[in-house]
Amino acid sequence: MELIVEGIRKAFWLLVTGDPEVMGITLLSLRVSGLATLVSLVIGVAAGTLVALTRFPGRGFVVSLINTGMGLPPVVVGLFVTILLWRSGPLGFLGMLYTPGAMILAQAVIATPIVMGITLAAMQQLPKKLRLQILALGATRLQLVWILTKEARLPLLAAVMAGFGGVISEVGASIMVGGNIKGYSRVLTTATVMETSRGNFDTAIALGIILLALAFAVNLVLTHIQQKERPR
Amino acid sequence: MKRLLCGLVIVCALLFAAAAGAQQAPAGQRNIILATTTSTQDSGLLDVLIPLFEKKTGYFVKTIAVGSGQAMVMGQKGEADVLLVHSPDAEEKFMAAGYGVNRRLVMHNDFIIVGPPVDRGGIKGTKSAGAAFKRIAGAKALFMSRGDNSGTDAKEKAIWKAAGIAPEGQKWYQQTGLGMGQTLNVASEKQTYTLADRGTYLALAKRLDLVILVEGDRDLLNIYHVIEVNPARWPKVNAGGARAFADFMVSPETQAIVRAFGVDKFGSPLFFPDAGKRVEDLGK
Amino acid sequence: MSGAGAVIEGRGLRVTRGGSVIVDVPSLTVEEGEVLSLIGPNGAGKTTLLQTVSYLTKPFEGDLFFRGQRVGPECPVLTYRRAIAMVFQEPLLFDATVFENVASGLKIRGMKRVVIRQAVAESLSRFGIAHLSDRSARSLSGGEAQRTSLARAFAIRPDILLLDEPFASLDPRSREPLIEDMQAVVRSTGTTTVFVTHDLMESLRLSDRIAVMDRGRILQTGPPEEVLNAPVDEFVASFVGVGTILKGRVKKSGRDTVTVSVSDREVESACFFPVGSHVILCIRPENVTLSVQDGTIREDGGPVTSARNVFPGTVTGVTPMGFYQKVSLDCGFPLVSYVTMQSRESLKLAEGRRVTVSFKATAVHVIKKE
Numbered sequence: 023m024e025l026i027v028e029g030i031r032k033a034f035w036l037l038v039t040g041d042p043e044v045m046g047i048t049l050l051s052l053r054v055s056g057l058a059t060l061v062s063l064v065i066g067v068a069a070g071t072l073v074a075l076t077r078f079p080g081r082g083f084v085v086s087l088i089n090t091g092m093g094l095p096p097v098v099v100g101l102f103v104t105i106l107l108w109r110s111g112p113l114g115f116l117g118m119l120y121t122p123g124a125m126i127l128a129q130a131v132i133a134t135p136i137v138m139g140i141t142l143a144a145m146q147q148l149p150k151k152l153r154l155q156i157l158a159l160g161a162t163r164l165q166l167v168w169i170l171t172k173e174a175r176l177p178l179l180a181a182v183m184a185g186f187g188g189v190i191s192e193v194g195a196s197i198m199v200g201g202n203i204k205g206y207s208r209v210l211t212t213a214t215v216m217e218t219s220r221g222n223f224d225t226a227i228a229l230g231i232i233l234l235a236l237a238f239a240v241n242l243v244l245t246h247i248q249q250k251e252r253p254r
Numbered sequence: 255m256k257r258l259l260c261g262l263v264i265v266c267a268l269l270f271a272a273a274a275g276a277q278q279a280p281a282g283q284r285n286i287i288l289a290t291t292t293s294t295q296d297s298g299l300l301d302v303l304i305p306l307f308e309k310k311t312g313y314f315v316k317t318i319a320v321g322s323g324q325a326m327v328m329g330q331k332g333e334a335d336v337l338l339v340h341s342p343d344a345e346e347k348f349m350a351a352g353y354g355v356n357r358r359l360v361m362h363n364d365f366i367i368v369g370p371p372v373d374r375g376g377i378k379g380t381k382s383a384g385a386a387f388k389r390i391a392g393a394k395a396l397f398m399s400r401g402d403n404s405g406t407d408a409k410e411k412a413i414w415k416a417a418g419i420a421p422e423g424q425k426w427y428q429q430t431g432l433g434m435g436q437t438l439n440v441a442s443e444k445q446t447y448t449l450a451d452r453g454t455y456l457a458l459a460k461r462l463d464l465v466i467l468v469e470g471d472r473d474l475l476n477i478y479h480v481i482e483v484n485p486a487r488w489p490k491v492n493a494g495g496a497r498a499f500a501d502f503m504v505s506p507e508t509q510a511i512v513r514a515f516g517v518d519k520f521g522s523p524l525f526f527p528d529a530g531k532r533v534e535d536l537g538k
Numbered sequence: 539m540s541g542a543g544a545v546i547e548g549r550g551l552r553v554t555r556g557g558s559v560i561v562d563v564p565s566l567t568v569e570e571g572e573v574l575s576l577i578g579p580n581g582a583g584k585t586t587l588l589q590t591v592s593y594l595t596k597p598f599e600g601d602l603f604f605r606g607q608r609v610g611p612e613c614p615v616l617t618y619r620r621a622i623a624m625v626f627q628e629p630l631l632f633d634a635t636v637f638e639n640v641a642s643g644l645k646i647r648g649m650k651r652v653v654i655r656q657a658v659a660e661s662l663s664r665f666g667i668a669h670l671s672d673r674s675a676r677s678l679s680g681g682e683a684q685r686t687s688l689a690r691a692f693a694i695r696p697d698i699l700l701l702d703e704p705f706a707s708l709d710p711r712s713r714e715p716l717i718e719d720m721q722a723v724v725r726s727t728g729t730t731t732v733f734v735t736h737d738l739m740e741s742l743r744l745s746d747r748i749a750v751m752d753r754g755r756i757l758q759t760g761p762p763e764e765v766l767n768a769p770v771d772e773f774v775a776s777f778v779g780v781g782t783i784l785k786g787r788v789k790k791s792g793r794d795t796v797t798v799s800v801s802d803r804e805v806e807s808a809c810f811f812p813v814g815s816h817v818i819l820c821i822r823p824e825n826v827t828l829s830v831q832d833g834t835i836r837e838d839g840g841p842v843t844s845a846r847n848v849f850p851g852t853v854t855g856v857t858p859m860g861f862y863q864k865v866s867l868d869c870g871f872p873l874v875s876y877v878t879m880q881s882r883e884s885l886k887l888a889e890g891r892r893v894t895v896s897f898k899a900t901a902v903h904v905i906k907k908e
Contacts (some may be wrong), residue, residue: 079620108331108333109332109333109488109490110331110333111334114490117285119333120287120316120318149628151626151628151630151632152630153626154589154594155624155626155630157594157619158592158594158619158622158623158624158700159643159690159694160616160619160620160643160646160647160648160694161646162616164285164647169632169642172632172633173632173633175633194381201317201318202319202796203314203316203318204301204304204317206316210295216295216296218435218436219292219296219433219434219435219436219453220296220433220435220457221435221436221438221439221454221458221461222435223439229690
């Protein structure tokens with residue numbers, strides 16, 4: 023118990039003194055996960071909307087795939103991305119292994135099915151005739167998608183939060199493809215694992231607390247936006 | 255609809271490239287991938303040496319700390335440029351198969367057998383590690399093993415084997431599958447014996463309820479070599495960088511730093527520099 | 539054959555789904571400025587036909603012409619869609635303010651903000667919801683929401699307005715004022731309108747022409763009076779509220795009337811059919827008069843009333859139907875009459891009461907039985 027108290031104290035200390043290493047790690051966490059969420063948002067919303075609005079053979083199969091993808095174990099994703107990015111792998115020529123770019127890639131792969139699945143559900147929940155009404159108002163297909171997306175903005179915001187939450191807290195893929203290199207690809211989660219394995223529990227707890235605070239702060243903002251628009 | 259998707263994919267690709275490019279990482283030949291073990295990284299020695307090396311040579315070192323087994327496999331597959339490991343048997347096989355060149359002795363530290371102050375097995379002061387292990391097995395006293403194919407784990411298994419004991423499966427022999435620091439914590443919690451490297455033990459000693467019981471046996475030496483991955487086998491390997499790093503590790507200035515490392519913090523050094531010596535001469 | 543003022547013309551419109559024919563309309567025209575209603579029972583295909591006309595349902599067979607140009611090859615689909623406006627049974631508003639909803643059609647067309655503001659304000663006031671302009675669409679009542687939907691449709695000044703049972707989900711209190719307002723707007727703007735409803739009264743009130751549909755086909759098209767009083771077959775007759783439909787055989791054929799034997803009675807009708815024809819008689823209940831006077835002939839032997847058909851009958855039941863009373867009678871054949879509440883009371887109409895039933899020969903519409 024006192025370990026946790028020690029950890030909280032250390033967390034404060036690290037933050038208040040602006041410990042440069044911790045600051046760097048925190049900023050990198052934000053940058054990597056933020057970019058990954060952004061990428062997953064763009065691809066996920068587009069693909070989710072596409073699947074929601076069109077009929078094609080094998081659609082049921084694709085939807086099952088997406089729903090399965092939402093629960094993809096991050097560590098498995100990390101393994102596959104590593105194999106792709108190895109020097110001897112198909113994408114080895116990119117030289118991307120053990121870089122933050124690889125982490126963004128892996129996290130985007132993890133987050134995209136989540137965003138896709140929630141977008142799909144959100145779009146399908148819109149009234150079926152709404153699509154016809156929008157078309158009857160003279161919308162082009164592009165305008166149709168844009169308006170439907172705006173109508174579903176609340177659940178889509180939830181999708182962003184889910185995607186972000188999923189990747190800011192993941193560690194398996196980040197360690198494998200990032201390498202946890204000091205000052206370069208070390209993020210809050212990978213640093214926590216390392217400190218734990220070294221036995222520096224107070225530091226590990228401190229980093230964990232910072233991670234929780236970060237996730238909480240981001241979600242606080244997004245939730246505030248979402249609830250402001252909540253139907254009265 | 256198709257156009258929209260294409261546009262989005264392009265936007266993503268651009269974002270991605272921007273993100274990846276926004277890192278300070280130098281490209282191509284300025285990168286060296288160093289595969290080493292978690293215990294080496296955890297000792298903190300590399301946190302001192304790597305920045306010095308980088309500043310001196312301009313290379314960017316990606317230190318990948320994994321288990322000893324994985325480090326060797328990375329070398330076998332050409333995914334690393336240079337190895338800093340401490341599993342002599344596995345290393346010799348590695349060299350024999352032609353995966354590495356220029357295997358050079360760098361330093362050593364030692365393992366110690368630690369355990370609860372109670373010392374049920376009565377091993378305190380035993381000179382031979384193998385004899386101590388025999389006593390532990392005889393008393394069926396709890397022993398915590400790492401069981402993770404690391405260098406430490408390999409050393410431990412070798413001692414059991416030499417003592418003619420097969421501890422696997424016995425109730426008093428438990429395996430954590432975790433790193434050294436965590437294993438020590440578990441051992442302390444459960445008051446068991448364990449084999450640890452001196453460096454990690456010293457770093458955590460204050461919080462552990464374990465004492466040093468056996469030390470100094472030649473069998474307990476933990477010997478570090480630096481191996482360059484064979485560029486003839488894997489052309490993509492950064493042979494120049496690997497050579498530079500290996501040279502750096504055995505250079506006199508670096509060896510001096512190794513000798514002094516940890517003294518102010520723990521009162522005794524964590525590593526003993528050995529560049530240029532012969533393995534047979536160590537421990538005498 | 540399309541008139542000079544045909545805005546829309548459909549030829550050979552067919553929609554099949556899962557093997558069954560939903561819509562089969564060889565020809566349909568909508569004239570400029572008219573209000574055409576599509577009525578029929580549930581499942582008649584009215585909504586599907588409307589969606590075909592709006593080019594929202596694909597695929598369908600056949601061609602649609604907008605002002606003489608074929609939609610698709612000659613007139614781009616988007617151009618056509620932007621010339622129409624559609625309102626559904628549900629308001630289908632966007633999650634935004636009333637103003638933004640009404641403006642949405644204009645925004646889609648890329649109009650300038652000043653133009654939009656003007657058009658929206660006008661549309662809002664036409665439908666009496668200018669005071670709701672800044673309210674969130676989520677907070678509207680059913681009637682207000684449907685007004686917003688209509689205002690949204692009108693704001694774009696459509697060439698054709700398509701309505702799919704727009705008043706069906708409203709409560710009576712909201713329906714009435716809205717129907718009136720909509721009628722006023724349609725009349726004053728002269729907007730060509732096609733609307734679907736299952737409520738006969740609504741269509742009678744609002745339409746210039748009615749098209750009766752059943753099982754995908756249009757059975758009869760014509761002005762309300764014509765459809766009401768001269769239904770083309772049994773189905774249309776019963777749908778438009780002809781209370782009495784009788785089968786009979788032409789017994790005598792005179793100069794301007796025929797005598798049809800029905801059960802064991804004879805009914806006269808003002809039309810011509812050859813003797814021996816099997817026919818169906820339609821008698822609207824509003825045209826059946828009841829009296830408790832026994833006499834059917836004057837003292838001097840002539841008839842008391844100009845109605846050619848006078849029968850004694852017995853009341854078999856009286857059902858209140860809102861504004862009127864439906865009286866079911868047996869005169870040797872079943873007959874239905876509508877009377878007012880006062881008449882019911884003053885004539886003491888109840889089950890078993892003996893009355894004299896009369897209706898004119900001109901009120902008997904005869905259809906040839908196939």
